[in-house]
Amino acid sequence: MKAYVFPGQGAQFTGMGKDLYEANPKVKQLFNQADAILGFKISEVMFAGTADELKQTRVTQPAVFIHSVAVALSSDTFQPQMVAGHSLGEFSALVANGAVSFEDGLKLVSKRAQAMQRACEINPSTMAAILGLDDAKVEEICASITEEIVVAANYNCPGQLVISGSIKGIEMACEKMKAAGAKRALPLQVGGAFHSPLMEPAKEELAAAIEATTFATPLCPVYQNVNALPATDIATIKKNLIAQLTAPVRWTQSVQNMVKDGGKTFIECGPGKVLQGLVKKIAPEAEALSL
Numbered sequence: 001m002k003a004y005v006f007p008g009q010g011a012q013f014t015g016m017g018k019d020l021y022e023a024n025p026k027v028k029q030l031f032n033q034a035d036a037i038l039g040f041k042i043s044e045v046m047f048a049g050t051a052d053e054l055k056q057t058r059v060t061q062p063a064v065f066i067h068s069v070a071v072a073l074s075s076d077t078f079q080p081q082m083v084a085g086h087s088l089g090e091f092s093a094l095v096a097n098g099a100v101s102f103e104d105g106l107k108l109v110s111k112r113a114q115a116m117q118r119a120c121e122i123n124p125s126t127m128a129a130i131l132g133l134d135d136a137k138v139e140e141i142c143a144s145i146t147e148e149i150v151v152a153a154n155y156n157c158p159g160q161l162v163i164s165g166s167i168k169g170i171e172m173a174c175e176k177m178k179a180a181g182a183k184r185a186l187p188l189q190v191g192g193a194f195h196s197p198l199m200e201p202a203k204e205e206l207a208a209a210i211e212a213t214t215f216a217t218p219l220c221p222v223y224q225n226v227n228a229l230p231a232t233d234i235a236t237i238k239k240n241l242i243a244q245l246t247a248p249v250r251w252t253q254s255v256q257n258m259v260k261d262g263g264k265t266f267i268e269c270g271p272g273k274v275l276q277g278l279v280k281k282i283a284p285e286a287e288a289l290s291l
Contacts (some may be wrong), residue, residue, distance in 0.1 A: 007089050
């Protein structure tokens with residue numbers, strides 16, 4: 001069974017989507033539509049912008065979303081039997097499997113990016129990658145820091161967990177992780193504490209937009225970040241999508257469940273090959289490819 005997976009923020013690169021745009025009239029139309037919806041030429045930033053320009057939250061999230069959806073919808077072989085997306089990628093997965101229109105998906109992603117940016121400004125915060133510790137040990141250390149907010153945010157693969165929280169909390173946690181034997185405790189260059197309680201203002205803002213958006217029954221199950229379980233029910237998908245901003249991304253568990261449910265070939269749709277690498281670490285028996 002084929003599982004299509006969609007990357008999140010961080011997969012962007014200068015020139016992304018340009019080859020697709022030039023080769024496929026359907027993709028060209030998609031990019032032109034995106035420029036009109038967003039009110040600025042995101043296509044120009046994607047094709048020729050600097051790394052710093054692409055790192056702006058209002059650009060990064062829509063750019064990765066547009067590229068991912070363009071890859072899926074322009075392919076003659078895209079026939080999903082199960083899909084999942086890492087964080088932002090869940091929106092790409094929902095558009096690609098017919099649950100949300102491209103226009104509505106892009107509007108939600110843009111609103112999400114702006115809401116997250118505002119939440120970051122309200123509560124200066126950050127994230128860090130912890131390598132070489134068991135998940136349970138990372139969770140235990142996070143829970144031991146009671147005076148600050150620190151939580152497990154991204155379960156990327158065994159031995160790689162990203163934590164999220166206040167700047168002071170992350171500093172304290174990194175010291176404790178190293179003392180507990182972590183190979184690395186590396187602060188990330190991100191604008192805030194994504195997938196933590198500090199994103200509550202963004203969650204409230206996005207919830208209204210998601211509730212007001214028309215969703216359709218998807219073509220196949222989407223394995224959602226919040227609980228790593230497959231969903232086709234519209235109310236469930238919306239509820240989990242809203243919860244996603246303050247809840248951890250359970251990517252390890254999602255891939256494990258997809259394999260258990262028959263997923264044998266994982267095909268990454270979008271910029272980069274990060275998810276292929278994670279899939280190989282989570283499920284070495286599975287095949288991991290790009291579309």
